[in-house]
Amino acid sequence: MKVLYIGQYAHGETARMRGEILRKLLHPVRCFEIIDISKLCHAENRFFRTVGWRFKIGPLIWNINKLIFENIKNRSYDLIWVDKGVFLKPKIVKELKSCCNLLVHFTPDPAFMYHQSRLFNKSVKFYDYLITTKRFEVDLYKRYQAKKIILTTQGYDRNVHVVRKNVSKEGIVFIGHYESNRGVVIKKLLEAGYPVKIAGINWRRFCRKHNVPNLCYLGQGVFAEEYSKEIGKARIAMGFLSKIIPEEHTTRSFEIPACGTVLATERTSELLDIFSDNEVIYYDSIDELIKKLNDVYDNTERLKIMSYNAYNKLSEGNYEYTQIMQGILNKIL
Known part of the structure; x- marks a missing residue:
């Protein structure tokens, strides 16, 4: 089998993680080629990079499509897998289809409602x-x-989001970008006296405005191993869902329990199909969240049981990326 994988393949990118899992699951394959577009994304100057990301025009788009075209000329594949193909022109995608038996697109992101690409x-x-x-x-x-x-x-x-032994758990953590509704919740947690750590883009203004002793800002980005460590050191981690889109679960919904920390999240039908009230902290309002935190925060034994139950639920289900990717391959091959 000859496979071509197209995506952002830099270290730390989830596309690389998916690609490496795909390579292992398809082993042995005659050929597994990679077109890494992240090199071009980082090579462009800031202005053209912003224009390319936001409007899908300009040198970034031209260079990505040129790179792909030059690499597939006179080539044929059994499978071409495109990860987050928002930069690919229709004529290039059509060309990809002409040189393979099976053309697949994967994205964990909203493709139409937020990360829009004509x-x-x-x-x-x-x-x-x-x-x-x-x-x-x-x-x-x-x-x-x-x-x-x-x-x-x-x-x-499972190689990154792991339970670490002999860790002293303290405080509440959230790692993700700022949204106004998230800021409202974090403000209430601070006012209630809880020690809170946050990391992610656009939190700086919030941190300057709420410069209090129980708030720790970890910076604009905490990734991979460091992300897992910070989640694992908290008693409770917030699994905020975006209000920009109507999502009902996110990667944090699984990463937090996988790190052995109690997840606090808005109640949704998709999450209720996975976790029970004995496994995560569900809430419909800030008042309900604060009340539940007051009940469990200092009860370390109860938190330990909740995190254990949620971790076991993940282990019993098919929520690890290798299992997810294998399920996809079973359907397409």
């Missing part, structure tokens, strides 16, 4: 399979003439 919208019809974690976008995939859609969940990486 290039991707026009390319949907050329893929044999489109894989999404967003149930609320399935009808939109159909609107753009998707042939076959596979709905899966987000997940965790």
Whole structure:
């Protein structure tokens, strides 16, 4: 089998993680080639990089599509897997389809409601399979003439998101970008006296405004091993869902329990299908969240039982990325 994988393959990228899992699951394969577009994303100057990311035009887009075209000329593959193909022009996607037996697209992100790309919208019809974690976008995939859609969940990486022994757990942590509703919740936690750590983009202004002793800002990014360590050191980790899109679960929904820490999250139907009230802290309002935190925060034994139960639920299910990827391969091959 000859496979071509296209995506951002830099260290720390989730696309690289998926690619490495795919390579292992397909082993032995005659050929597993990679087109790493992250090199071009980082090479562009800041202005053209921003224009490319935001509007899907300019030198970044030209260079990515040129790189792909030059690498597939006179080549043929059994499988081409495109990870987050928002930069690929329709004519390039059509060219990819012409040189392979099976063309697959995967994204864990919202493809239409937030990370919008007119290039991707026009390319949907050329893929044999489109894989999404967003149930609320399935009808939109159909609107753009998707042939076959596979709905899966987000997940965790068992090599990164692990339970660490002999860790002293303190405080509440959230790692992710700022949204105004998230700021409201963090402010209430600080006012209630809880020690809080936050990390992610656009939190600096919030931290300057709320310069209190029980708030620790870890910076704009905490990734991979350091992310796992920070989650694991907290008694409770917030699993905020975005209000920009109608998502019902996110990667944090699985990564936090996988690190052995209690997840606090908004109550949704998708999460209720996975975790019970004995495994995570569900809430519908800030008042309910504060009340539940007051009940369990100092009860370390109860927190230990909750985190243990949630961890076991993940272990029993197919929520680890290798299991998710294997399930996808079982459907497409």
